[in-house]
Amino acid sequence: MTSLAARGAPPLSVRAAAPLVLAVLLVLTAIAYPLTSGGARDAVSWTIVVLGAALSVVHAAAGHGLRTAAAVTALVGGTAVAFEAVGLATGVPYGSYTYSEALGPTLLGVPLLVPLAWLMMAWPSWVVAGLLASRTVPRVLVATALFAGWDVVLDPQMVQAGYWTWAHPTPGLPGIATVPLTNLAGWLLAGGVLMTLLDRLVTRTVVADAPRVGPAAPLLALGWMTLGGALAHAGWLGLPGSAAWGAALFLPVFALLAARRWRTR
Template identity: 75%
Template sequence: MTAGALTRVPAARRAPAVLTGALLLTAIAYPLTSDGAVRDVVSWAIVLLGSALSVVHAGVSRGPRTALGLLGLVAVVAVAFEAVGLATGYPYGTYTYSDQLGPTLAGVPFLVPLAWLMMAWPSWVLAARLARRRPARVLVAAYVFAGWDVLLDPQMVDAGYWTWAHPSPGLPGIDTVPLTNLAGWLLAGIVLMGLLDVLVDRTREPGSPHTGDAAPLVALAWMTLGGALAHVGWLGLPGSAAWGVALAVPVLAALGLHHRAARPGAGR
């Protein structure tokens, strides 16, 4: 697209691309930042940009009702799961947040539901591209959602944002996060994505999506695969990097098959 053509695109439709660009640049800055206070600011910026991207893209592509519903749904589900997790240790295991994450609601830092929002919409968008039927779509979205956390959680523990009381047993190569956390994220993902799928179906505007889904998909790809590169190259977390790539392989394979089947003349 030429610069002239880009200027003719309505500003609202350009917003997801602009937010994605800012998100990627900020994510690149994270592993290059060594000062703890500056890294905290970068972490906040990543989550704020990512959550804004989710809401803005949902509104531009599916309509304002979907965007508002997404914001409300994720906030409620995230706070509910996290508050129960903090109080009971179920379903993730026993963990505590540090004061670095700032203000809380029911013991849950405000940043946490925003991080869920950043992760939830791209996960659902990718699943919607891969699966036509709701049960499969929900399971794929939950898998992507939980896989993202497998990469993210060790990074956040390493930064001191939260700690696990009993980090073992964990995935091989990850000794700071228990397997119960993965099970909890899969459960939370299934609940959230099931509700989100119904929400989108009931609130989306006729004829949507009104714009493409490239922005959240690019953000998802960079935050997972680029994050894995940062883990092994700068953050000293090779185990989570390996798991991030391994969990992405089935999704990449499914995307390749989907693209091949969608090509003109495929199957002839």
């Protein structure tokens, strides 16, 4: 099969650097979130999601080929719109909620920002899961847990910003009074479906001789948006419950990754 380089793709060093540049820009923009308010915070939120989605697409393309990146984008976007449209119309599987007009244009009632946010979250979750589990079923389960856990940190922040509202926010996780447990159940269900499809898709569409790009950029995105988000929740946003959950859910993940890397040195 013709290699990416032979087809005029940029050198590997450039392809590897591009996701990292996007990850650094994502972190810098995320740092600005708790320091802004009003329209400036809305602009920061949009920028974070666009950068995160771009990081996912660029990393998938760099390490797995353009065909895989395009297929991942279509799969995640389509799955997001399907689950969110059903959720808005029926309350299943997340519970009853409504989106704010601040999120901009919609498709089937779903703000276009939402599938981009799914893309921002889904690809790093799948990549990091692959570092923790090599077999298909464990990898899908870990990716699903990471995907849903990310939302545990993110959702209270978005509710606080007024981007969506829950009709019945209780009962919720201890310390989080604004987001119902049904939302977590919905994310586990949607994440399980998405990660199963995503795993099969990447396996079937990957370019056999595509150079492998390291996981540093998705790791940085996942780490900062969860643990950095938890820090922002505790120190600036007045969300100690989600801060505690973020630390409890993700510190063990990164400790395990560090331990595995140490053992392989």
